Amino acid sequence: MATVDRWLLPDGIEEVLPPEAAKIEAARRQVLDLFRCWGYELVITPHVEFLDSLQVGAGQDLEQRTFKVVDPLSGRLMGFRADITPQVARIDAHTLRHAGPSRLCYAGSVLHVRPQALSTSRSPIQIGAELYGDAGIGSDLESISLLLEVLGLAGVPAVHLDLGHVGIYRELARAAGLDGEAEQQLFDALQRKAADEIMALTDGVARPLQAMLRALAGLCGDHRVLARAAGVLQGAPAGVLAALDDLQQLAEGLARRYPDIPLYFDLGELRGYHYHTGVVFAAFVPGAGQSIARGGRYDAIGASFGRARPATGFSTDLRTLVSLGQPATGSASGGIWAPDSLLDGLWSRVCQLRQQGERVVQALSGQPATPESGCDRQLVWQDGQWLILPLSF
Numbered sequence: 001m002a003t004v005d006r007w008l009l010p011d012g013i014e015e016v017l018p019p020e021a022a023k024i025e026a027a028r029r030q031v032l033d034l035f036r037c038w039g040y041e042l043v044i045t046p047h048v049e050f051l052d053s054l055q056v057g058a059g060q061d062l063e064q065r066t067f068k069v070v071d072p073l074s075g076r077l078m079g080f081r082a083d084i085t086p087q088v089a090r091i092d093a094h095t096l097r098h099a100g101p102s103r104l105c106y107a108g109s110v111l112h113v114r115p116q117a118l119s120t121s122r123s124p125i126q127i128g129a130e131l132y133g134d135a136g137i138g139s140d141l142e143s144i145s146l147l148l149e150v151l152g153l154a155g156v157p158a159v160h161l162d163l164g165h166v167g168i169y170r171e172l173a174r175a176a177g178l179d180g181e182a183e184q185q186l187f188d189a190l191q192r193k194a195a196d197e198i199m200a201l202t203d204g205v206a207r208p209l210q211a212m213l214r215a216l217a218g219l220c221g222d223h224r225v226l227a228r229a230a231g232v233l234q235g236a237p238a239g240v241l242a243a244l245d246d247l248q249q250l251a252e253g254l255a256r257r258y259p260d261i262p263l264y265f266d267l268g269e270l271r272g273y274h275y276h277t278g279v280v281f282a283a284f285v286p287g288a289g290q291s292i293a294r295g296g297r298y299d300a301i302g303a304s305f306g307r308a309r310p311a312t313g314f315s316t317d318l319r320t321l322v323s324l325g326q327p328a329t330g331s332a333s334g335g336i337w338a339p340d341s342l343l344d345g346l347w348s349r350v351c352q353l354r355q356q357g358e359r360v361v362q363a364l365s366g367q368p369a370t371p372e373s374g375c376d377r378q379l380v381w382q383d384g385q386w387l388i389l390p391l392s393f
Contacts, residue, residue: 012122023322037354039361040105045087051079056304065112080111092132093305101133128315135310140279141253147314155325160262162282164269171239176209190268193217219267223251335375338362349386
């Protein structure tokens with residue numbers, strides 16, 4: 001009779017031993033403290049749910065990654081969470097139901113049927129932050145900025161950021177009358193940048209839109225590609241031009257905040273196309289074959305829970321952060337409301353306070369301070385400097 005090694009774990013499922021476990025836990029605390037400094041509130045979601053709730057609005061990709069079991073109490077099909085983001089979206093839309101913007105964060109293990117790459121775990125520790133209720137580009141800028149702060153806190157070196165916008169292809173495909181299988185085939189070809197296939201699949205498209213669709217695979221590079229895209233896509237549907245404007249504003253905002261972070265724009269990059277609705281972004285480092293963190297806008301998911309809400313956010317794997325760098329130490333306290341202002345020195349002052357462990361929430365466009373923000377102080381421009389003054393409602 002063959003001997004069974006009862007201590008063996010399934011492929012892709014790992015134990016975390018000391019001292020790595022201590023490093024991961026320290027990183028978790030530090031990142032959650034950072035989220036708190038930015039005004040994000042922690043939520044904890046269940047590991048297992050009924051499948052029809054767990055996968056609502058999340059797309060086919062998540063369905064294929066989800067372990068499924070039968071609940072012996074109800075007889076209904078259940079799934080182990082493969083992604084926490086849809087659960088958090090349900091909390092915002094169905095449970096909390098805040099009228100204004102809300103910031104939520106989370107940290108917890110997830111389970112995948114298959115690893116996303118040969119070298120990755122099937123049980124990553126997902127940590128992320130989501131911003132709901134604001135459709136402005138300021139929300140996307142905040143989400144990307146917070147991601148870069150997380151990577152900086154973890155000590156991850158040589159980060160560069162890829163940005164795209166799924167609305168560009170979606171609007172062009174709609175205007176060209178592509179749908180169903182034709183849209184999917186062209187989508188697949190664009191992901192592989194298969195020039196010959198792209199040419200063949202757009203043969204029947206009207207001439208101006210044909211040229212625009214064929215150009216997408218080559219519209220990639222640093223911020224200068226946005227100016228080139230504006231010329232190539234001149235006369236495109238309004239949604240395409242709006243998407244280009246969003247990317248231009250992001251490029252300018254990120255260059256001001258993080259001038260040392262290389263930015264790469266790819267208008268043919270459609271990661272998360274069936275899930276995301278706008279700006280998409282991913283962080284890469286040399287030597288890693290895939291992104292170490294990713295995110296984007298996913299405005300459509302709230303409707304599946306009975307309340308459509310604009311949404312943007314990101315997630316990463318704590319084990320990856322620990323393996324790539326050393327988390328810094330720090331603590332967080334306080335509550336300071338910062339205005340939505342472009343006055344010189346505000347961003348530097350906000351960064352300084354957050355580095356000191358203060359909780360600083362920066363207003364979005366037109367957003368007033370409310371008791372729900374949890375702030376008792378505010379930054380006020382007075383006598384040529386940013387002062388911290390009491391906040392009254």
